[in-house]
Amino acid sequence: MGPQLNSAAPLQSLPQFRTAEATAGATMRVADFVPCDGTPSRLQSASYVGNDRKAAERVRVIIRCRPLNEKEQAEGSEVVVHVDSPSATVTLCRTDGKSCGSEKRFTFDAAYSWNAEQKHIYDETAVGIVESVMEGYNGTIFAYGQTGTGKTHTMMGTESCHVNKGIIPRAFEHIFSRVACSTRTRYLVQASFLEIYNEEIRDLLAKNPTGRLELKDHPRSGVYVKDLSSFVVKGVEELQAAMLAGQKNRKVGATLMNVVSSRSHTIFTVTIESCESVDGEDSQIRVGKLNLVDLAGSERHAKTRATGGTFKEAAKINLSLSALGNVISALVESRTNFIPYRDSKLTRLLQDSLGGNTKTAMIATIGPADSNYEETLSTLRYAHRAKNIRNKPRINSDPKDAVIRAFQEEIAKLKAELAYAATLPREIERVVEVEKKVLVEVEKKVVVPVEKEVLVERVVEKVVPGPPAEEELRRLERAVQEEKRLMYEDFEREKKQIEEARHIAEEEKASLMEELEARKKEQEAQREHQEELIAKLKAMEGKIIEGSQVKQQAAKQEQELRRTQLELEKQRQKELQMKQDLEKHQLERLTLEEKFNSREEQIGCLTEKLEKLWRSFKTAMAEIEDLQHEFQAEREDLLDTIRQLTRELKRQGAIIDHFLPKDAVA
Structure with a gap:
């Protein structure tokens, strides 16, 4: 082959x-x-x-x-092979004259x-x-x-x-x-x-x-x-x-x-x-x-x-x-x-x-x-x-194990995920806008206390005593010093409160900024995931192929041509089958329809039939002889194969015995 x-x-x-x-x-x-x-x-x-x-x-x-x-x-x-394509027959002719049935069909x-x-x-x-x-x-x-x-x-x-x-x-x-x-x-x-x-x-x-x-x-x-x-x-x-x-x-x-x-x-x-x-x-x-x-x-x-x-x-x-x-x-x-x-x-x-x-x-x-x-x-x-x-x-x-069903289920799942993912960016954008507004309010809280601090310092700077008498001046100085001390304490206390408020606001701002950044990252990750889903969906849908509208007309014409050829081939096979059936039963019909006008004619017809049967018998015997010869050739070929493999096995065994000690082989 x-x-x-x-x-x-x-x-x-x-x-x-x-x-x-x-x-x-x-x-x-x-x-x-x-x-x-x-x-x-x-x-x-x-x-x-x-x-x-x-x-x-x-x-x-x-x-x-x-x-x-x-x-x-x-x-x-x-050439000993003759092929008749219309009748689908192959005739094999032997040229060496070894067989009585030299032609096989x-x-x-x-x-x-x-x-x-x-x-x-x-x-x-x-x-x-x-x-x-x-x-x-x-x-x-x-x-x-x-x-x-x-x-x-x-x-x-x-x-x-x-x-x-x-x-x-x-x-x-x-x-x-x-x-x-x-x-x-x-x-x-x-x-x-x-x-x-x-x-x-x-x-x-x-x-x-x-x-x-x-x-x-x-x-x-x-x-x-x-x-x-x-x-x-x-x-x-x-x-x-x-x-x-x-x-x-x-x-x-x-x-x-x-x-x-x-x-x-x-x-x-x-x-x-x-x-x-x-x-x-x-x-x-x-x-x-x-x-x-x-x-x-x-x-x-x-x-x-x-x-x-x-x-x-x-x-x-x-x-x-x-x-x-x-x-x-x-x-x-x-x-x-x-x-x-x-x-x-x-x-x-x-x-x-x-x-x-x-x-x-x-x-x-x-x-x-x-x-x-x-x-x-x-x-x-x-x-x-x-x-x-x-x-x-x-x-x-x-x-139950159809791959296309699993692919369709996976595609449906991806489409559902994609539809859900499509709603997330709008939700995230809304949350981001709210977070921005909150952040602006926090920034205002941080700025206002600073302005108040500057205002207090200006008030302190404007408290200046006039030129009264010495006693009155000392009293006023003590009062001013006391008032100044109290104001300074109030100032320090208020300053401390402002710093604490600013620290809290800054922490809140930092927290909100971190949350905003996290939201942005989440939005970006969601967009990437959405793109991955779209790519995966396209890949899955690409594996399930459908007809193209552009090629549809030409492909349909080719399909019709193939269908016509297939019908013609079926018709040819049917005609061939009918022809073979006709040839097969022709002899039987002729035998049933035979009518003899005389005994001599009947004897002649039977003699002719006997000769045909004798030729068929000789052909069958020749076929048996050919089969026996073929089987004998196959036996000899198999025996030759066995002998070759046996020699190869002995050779391998000898190599093993020569290079490996007996105790290692055992």
Whole structure:
């Protein structure tokens, strides 16, 4: 498979040969797939037995075939894959003559050849799921295939070329174009990005992208990743920035099959919460989750020649993909009640996407070269089984843990605080005016006693005796001295009182000044708090995005175009289904309508039918032989992996024994 994300998390179980045997059983039960039809198989998930099937829908499976690469052209490889897009069929022709049934034909929901445009694939594959997510459903789009077949190109595309943008960036644009054309609905969009590298879950958007995260089960929301970072985004640019930041932290490596091979599975999740306003009041909240999954490619050691850490990565990748195959086989097997989701962290994270509350589309990528015949055939069988999985998607309405509800409550609280804070400045200004008046009165009290003091001094200065007789003069002098003494005492007493009054007034003035300054500071703090509330309110409201009136008309037209394309795609799928049903029942109708004019004609017809049945029998036997050969190759590859890992384990043990004493090891 093409380049993938860094993987993480140890496998919980190691079914060494379980994949081949489980796959054999499931495939041989549907070995009569030639010709394959797109109708749901009688094999259904045990989860839905006895349930309302009208509510269930199949996993959509799409095939995409890349062109021959430079290496295959240099080797002179032949094209063995033929894609018929109108009928959504893929024909695989074997050129070595090893099998009697040299031609194998599969029918899917859609099939694209190497010249299919990225936009065309997105419009016919992903638009319906993204639209459903905007309405509150869960949706998953994942790419599966051999390493180097173009999974990452399909999901991510080329950043520098708009024409070659993949499904993920186009989904970003689709989401916010839908937001732009909505006038009565408010949205909250969050993004997270994780990878599974060596069965360890890592957060690609965290400061430490190599840290391990744990999987947890919640009784209401199901499986989730503890401490996974999630960011609120307000536009396409922020989503793309998050995707590019995570891509830089992905694990990639070079093998003989792919120079930029992804060494991990990645899941980019976009959570969209919406709340529609009706008559000025908010209606129910809906939460849709879009999982965009880029799986690491399946590898065979004989072709990749991986060594060291790359070999260990390949072993973990193959084991997780084997666990995914076991889950798919169990879901389409009607007699199986146990689904082994816990065999891998990948299958646990995709539990809702496979047989649960999700609308799912699987894009299987294949290569056309004869050198990859077995891998291509394995991918086609894998994908053909997956299209028989039935999910039961439903709208997620009014969840108790909706973030948009918490944001709306916080916004309402901030508005109430802001309204209260708006009344405080007027109250503070009124109090300040009163304080100023009081301060003026106090200042007057301080000034008046000072004037009285000066007046007293002048009176004292004007008391001057006249020139009477000496006795009278002495008497007058004594009287004056006594009066002067009394006046001085009165003056000192009054002066002391004035000073005390002035001191009290100054203290009162200082106290009032301090109180006034405190009021001013309180007013300033209140204004700052009000500004903070306004800024916080704008930030909170900015996270809940609504449609723009300026872009509304253009966005509505684009939305109508998408809706028309979606209707056309549904009509095309319906016509394809009817055509496949017609082909399927044509032979039965002809058999019922047969009338023979003579015994010889009847014998000839029965002979022809017998020959057809014999050819079908030989094809089925050839299919069994091919399956046995494929399972044997898988066993040998697994055994080779076990041998390599055993040698590595012994080597590590020898190093430990050589450098550490036995008592330290014990």
